Amino acid sequence: MKHQFVIIGGGINGCAAAWLLAAAGEDVLLLEAGEIASGASGGFGRRGVRGNRRDLREMPLMRAAYRIWPTLADQLGAETGYERTGGMSLIEQETTGTKGGLVAADAQAAVQRGLGVPTEVLGRDRVLALEPGVGPEVRAALYCPLDGSADHTATTRAYAAAAEARGATVKEHSAVTAVERSEGRATAVRTAQGQRYEIGQALLVLNNTGAVDLLRDQFDVHLPVWRILPQALRVTPKAAPPMSHLIGHDHRSLSLKALPDGGVMVSGGWRGRWNADLGRGEPIEANVQGNLRAAAEVYAGLADARLDIAETSQPESCSADEIPIIDRIPGTENALVGTGWTGHGFAIAPAVAEALTFWARTGARPDSLAPFSFDRF
Ligand SMILES: Cc1cc2nc3c(=O)[nH]c(=O)nc-3n(C[C@H](O)[C@H](O)[C@H](O)COP(=O)(O)OP(=O)(O)OC[C@H]3O[C@@H](n4cnc5c(N)ncnc54)[C@H](O)[C@@H]3O)c2cc1C
Structure with missing residues (x-):
């Protein structure tokens, strides 16, 4: 069986690429080892769609993503759960490391604005007006009105279904184990x-x-990328969720999202560990407690929340400089790779897929992908 475009991976990146190619009239096959949205693009809760505090090299992609997200559900004909709630990075300290704290806020906001991410510094009074549940230590916030969140699992499935509706072939339980190559081209999987x-x-x-592993074994290409197991908790507060914006934090490992059913997703950089016997991630109790403590210290309304889920089984790729590698695979002119998302690949995926599929169809790399090449290492 022959297809013009073959995609490996049924997460948001693969499914978005499949939809864009199919919508452009291309013949496309997507192969997924498990089920659609069974990797980092799956699981409970929501994913942040934020430009705030994003690596500056990703801002052009984020600008494009801000444009796509509001109309994506209409384009796909299915719910994405996208909500533009606005997002805040809460500030408690005067200085934090080299990049954080009150002293850096105005400069950070100006840089973000310059890169097309509307950003304001809010003093405590204005933070309280928008987020009355924050604790007494919160002194200010970097506020991005275009930020929000979406249902990652629903979005990924919506892309896959829309791709199939436009003629793409989507095959689950199809793990690619080998890539055949001839004269510098990938010819079959x-x-x-x-x-x-x-x-x-x-x-x-x-x-x-x-x-x-695929690039190492099939292309002899060694990526400076490894697997991490992000921790995501679901809690139910006694009262309504105490936050209405996408919440991040200047110096704490903390991210909070109110869920539509009254729960709250608590995450922000804590990790699980790999259990080789189970073949998946498992939570580390100290990290679960640390994450819950950080949440309760910032929002007292979460102090007596009930823990419903502690999830660490959605593996994510992390790169050496914390931005993705999106490039042609060295030595193979018709193969492109995107990986190393480092915990923030969901928000930009619709824009990455646009750029990648343009590259795959035309052979010309869009400027927005230039920062993500192999040769920066
Ligand atoms: C808990 C958590 C919270 C996060 N929060 C955010 C956030 O707030 N904002 C944000 O922007 N990002 C966030 N991220 C990161 C984001 O979810 C990921 O960067 C993004 O989903 C990656 O999408 P993907 O399609 O590249 O990968 P995946 O969704 O992992 O999809 C890859 C797919 O490839 C399949 N596969 C693997 N090997 C093979 C093979 N050999 N053959 C066929 N198929 C194969 C896998 O089964 C998998 O389904 C978070 C991630 C996690 C885990």
């Missing part, structure tokens, strides 16, 4: 299930943590 699919035009490797 093979799956663990014994299938072989020929590639007409291009191969897109969008299997996140799986790209590391």
